[in-house]
Amino acid sequence: MPVETRSVDLNADLAEEVTDDAGLLAVVTSANVACGFHAGTPAIMRAVCAEAARRGVVVGAQVSYRDREHFGRMALDVAHDELRDQVAEQVALLSEIAAGEGTRVSYVKPHGALYHRVTDDAEQADAVLAGSGDLAVLGFPGSRLLALAEAAGRATYEEGFPDRGYADGRLIDRDRPGALLEDSEEIASQAVRLAPAVASLCVHGDSPGAVAHAHAVRRALEAASYRVAPFLD
Numbered sequence: 001m002p003v004e005t006r007s008v009d010l011n012a013d014l015a016e017e018v019t020d021d022a023g024l025l026a027v028v029t030s031a032n033v034a035c036g037f038h039a040g041t042p043a044i045m046r047a048v049c050a051e052a053a054r055r056g057v058v059v060g061a062q063v064s065y066r067d068r069e070h071f072g073r074m075a076l077d078v079a080h081d082e083l084r085d086q087v088a089e090q091v092a093l094l095s096e097i098a099a100g101e102g103t104r105v106s107y108v109k110p111h112g113a114l115y116h117r118v119t120d121d122a123e124q125a126d127a128v129l130a131g132s133g134d135l136a137v138l139g140f141p142g143s144r145l146l147a148l149a150e151a152a153g154r155a156t157y158e159e160g161f162p163d164r165g166y167a168d169g170r171l172i173d174r175d176r177p178g179a180l181l182e183d184s185e186e187i188a189s190q191a192v193r194l195a196p197a198v199a200s201l202c203v204h205g206d207s208p209g210a211v212a213h214a215h216a217v218r219r220a221l222e223a224a225s226y227r228v229a230p231f232l233d
Contacts, residue, residue, distance in 0.1 A: 009200035009231040015040040015048045019205035027214040029230045030058040035090035038064035038072025053103035058230040060107040072112035080127045087131025107136040118145040160194035188220035199231040
């Protein structure tokens with residue numbers, strides 16, 4: 001009997017001004033595009049969207065707290081309606097740019113501190129959803145964000161992180177030992193372990209060696225009989 005081919009998406013954070021966008025776009029199938037609040041400029045967003053459209057890479061809005069100083073990785077207390085409006089502003093900007101380059105924003109994914117906050121904080125999660133229209137939602141397994149999105153009838157997709165350390169099913173805080181994996185083969189092995197339980201795997205674009213890591217992950221997934229393809233058309 002023929003072996004069923006399994007599919008998994010490979011995504012990366014792009015347009016962050018410290019990332020080899022072109023190198024990663026040659027490997028990944030979805031692009032989380034920074035929308036200017038933690039990183040990114042309209043010119044960089046435009047270049048990423050243009051190359052993504054050329055390569056058939058799906059574009060998502062990587063929304064963040066307004067915090068360029070700390071790259072969106074500082075926990076902030078932002079009122080629900082203010083955060084809703086900030087998310088809407090980011091999605092609208094990227095949507096306009098994407099349309100101008102022949103593509104569209106297909107999903108939303110929070111970045112950094114906001115990503116971790118909406119894992120447990122229902123109010124902040126609701127603000128992200130309220131500001132992002134009816135976009136599909138990419139997030140951490142078991143998060144409040146995905147639960148609320150699913151309850152609202154939104155398409156939801158879970159992701160894993162091959163280049164991050166886990167403890168008790170959660171990501172290890174970045175300031176703790178073991179939080180970041182740096183060996184490409186170790187990262188690739190973890191990708192294969194995570195793949196059966198998620199729709200997408202994320203390689204952090206700002207990590208040293210990100211492009212090499214992405215290539216290693218893709219090779220390992222394909223060797224394990226996965227078809228690397230977008231989780232959305």
